[in-house]
Amino acid sequence: MLDLKFLRDSSDQVRKGIRDKGIDCDLDHFLGLDQERRASQRAFDELRGQQKNANTEMAGLPKGSEEFKAKITEMKTLSRQVKEKEESLRNLETDWKAAYLSIPNIPHATVPVAPDPSGNEVYSTWGDPEQVSAAAKPHYDLPGFSQIVDFHRGSKVTGGGFPFFVGEGAKLCRALIQFFLDEAGQRGYTEVLPPLFVNAASATATGQLPDKEGQMYHMTVDDLYAIPTAEVPVTNFYREEIFSADDLPRKVCAYSPCFRREAGSHGKDVRGLNRMHQFDKVELVKWVHPEKSYDELEELKESAEALLQKLELPYRVLLMCSGDLGFTQTKKYDLEVWSGGQKRWLEVSSCSNFEAFQARRAQTRFRNEEGKVEPVHTLNGSALALPRVISALIENNLRDDGTVVLPKVLQPYLGSDRIALGQ
RNA sequence: GGAGAGAUGCCAGAGUGGUCGAAUGGGCGUGAUUGGAAAUCACGUGUACGGGAAACCGUACCGAGGGUUCGAAUCCCUCUCUCUCCGCCA
Numbered sequence: 001m002l003d004l005k006f007l008r009d010s011s012d013q014v015r016k017g018i019r020d021k022g023i024d025c026d027l028d029h030f031l032g033l034d035q036e037r038r039a040s041q042r043a044f045d046e047l048r049g050q051q052k053n054a055n056t057e058m059a060g061l062p063k064g065s066e067e068f069k070a071k072i073t074e075m076k077t078l079s080r081q082v083k084e085k086e087e088s089l090r091n092l093e094t095d096w097k098a099a100y101l102s103i104p105n106i107p108h109a110t111v112p113v114a115p116d117p118s119g120n121e122v123y124s125t126w127g128d129p130e131q132v133s134a135a136a137k138p139h140y141d142l143p144g145f146s147q148i149v150d151f152h153r154g155s156k157v158t159g160g161g162f163p164f165f166v167g168e169g170a171k172l173c174r175a176l177i178q179f180f181l182d183e184a185g186q187r188g189y190t191e192v193l194p195p196l197f198v199n200a201a202s203a204t205a206t207g208q209l210p211d212k213e214g215q216m217y218h219m220t221v222d223d224l225y226a227i228p229t230a231e232v233p234v235t236n237f238y239r240e241e242i243f244s245a246d247d248l249p250r251k252v253c254a255y256s257p258c259f260r261r262e263a264g265s266h267g268k269d270v271r272g273l274n275r276m277h278q279f280d281k282v283e284l285v286k287w288v289h290p291e292k293s294y295d296e297l298e299e300l301k302e303s304a305e306a307l308l309q310k311l312e313l314p315y316r317v318l319l320m321c322s323g324d325l326g327f328t329q330t331k332k333y334d335l336e337v338w339s340g341g342q343k344r345w346l347e348v349s350s351c352s353n354f355e356a357f358q359a360r361r362a363q364t365r366f367r368n369e370e371g372k373v374e375p376v377h378t379l380n381g382s383a384l385a386l387p388r389v390i391s392a393l394i395e396n397n398l399r400d401d402g403t404v405v406l407p408k409v410l411q412p413y414l415g416s417d418r419i420a421l422g423q
Numbered sequence: 424g425g426a427g428a429g430a431u432g433c434c435a436g437a438g439u440g441g442u443c444g445a446a447u448g449g450g451c452g453u454g455a456u457u458g459g460a461a462a463u464c465a466c467g468u469g470u471a472c473g474g475g476a477a478a479c480c481g482u483a484c485c486g487a488g489g490g491u492u493c494g495a496a497u498c499c500c501u502c503u504c505u506c507u508c509c510g511c512c513a
Contacts, residue, residue, distance in 0.1 A: 045481055056442055242469095373469095
């Protein structure tokens with residue numbers, strides 16, 4: 001949610017932001033409801049104030065007195081009015097809240113304005129894609145690949161997009177998870193292992209609800225959602241809490257499986273490890289002082305980049321344009337690894353600043369220098385999502401003998417300098 | 424899954440229908456005292472929404488939702504969560 005006063009006083013700026021993101025949202029409908037709500041609350045407060053005054057008065061009167069009885073008769077009318085007014089206020093508040101939740105965050109001034117992904121800017125590039133491309137093939141076409149990532153049995157057991165990682169494949173996952181967590185730990189992130197299901201309040205705070213309901217698996221019997229990313233439970237860790245200024249910044253990392261229904265995404269992107277319903281990821285989340293959040297975004301991006309560098313995988317960083325920003329984000333960098341076999345860039349990380357948007361929904365605040373309570377800024381970034389890192393590792397490092405040479409940093413975790421496909 | 428107990432402010436913990444946003448203690452903050460500190464004393468110390476230039480004022484909030492009543496932290500109903508014991512299990 002954006003700040004209420006900001007929405008009222010800078011509505012033109014908000015309208016522009018909504019337009020630049022290409023999101024369909026009726027700000028004026030909300031502003032109209034906001035006025036109605038305020039008027040309704042004033043009226044209710046007034047009536048309720050009368051009732052309270054009368055109440056105090058009555059406490060001083062003898063219980064059975066004529067005066068007391070007369071007062072009761074009088075107050076019955078008022079009581080009815082208060083109830084009616086309260087009901088209409090509650091109804092207005094419900095509509096108002098729904099409209100409020102439908103307003104997206106707006107892009108930061110440094111974000112390029114463009115309607116679609118073609119407007120994303122290549123911010124930087126690391127490594128040499130050409131070098132690894134020569135004879136590489138897509139991982140899903142490699143002999144033996146299906147023995148370390150078994151899609152067929154996954155489909156039998158669960159459904160499409162839920163593969164088994166087997167043998168070396170499973171060990172590679174475990175190694176990457178531990179490597180990512182170790183690196184985050186060294187950067188001062190506290191490790192958590194979060195719940196994999198969250199309630200609706202949590203999903204609302206981070207912005208999955210009501211905006212992206214269809215993307216999550218929903219367990220209707222218990223009204224719980226399978227997390228699409230560890231961002232959801234982790235960001236909600238401090239929901240409804242107030243930090244003191246020197247608690248900030250607070251940094252947490254978490255490994256978790258992520259579950260995505262990905263409704264509506266079909267086509268060439270979906271082969272092999274490129275897009276799945278369940279995948280593993282290590283996520284970084286930060287709660288920071290509002291003045292620092294854009295510096296923190298750079299630090300977050302660099303943390304994720306450092307992982308790809310240590311894994312010796314060529315990548316590029318994109319500064320996402322307004323039209324490619326999500327509902328909740330003000331600014332976002334995507335990291336894309338070079339897939340030597342598929343000859344294309346694959347997103348492995350997304351580092352975003354939400355400013356106070358999530359914090360306001362989650363009511364995560366801090367006491368600022370003047371002692372006033374204000375929302376913190378939250379950020380998060382993948383560091384990293386596993387499957388596409390795995391495909392790049394395999395495709396880029398496959399040797400003629402069918403083995404995949406591992407980057408130095410992973411070797412201690414696997415106890416070997418290479419893994420074999422197949423066998 | 425069964426039985427019981429409970430949920431109040433930063434924490435502990437009073438309050439069983441009216442003057443309760445809520446005693447008291449602790450913590451924290453400011454000040455007094457001190458050479459400095461401890462101890463002691465005084466004052467202060469929630470959040471949200473609304474009104475106001477501001478000081479400040481109003482209203483809501485005692486797990487959540489509903490009900491009874493002129494009036495609810497307090498009575499009734501439903502739900503959620505926590506704790507204890509039993510069962511079951513990793």
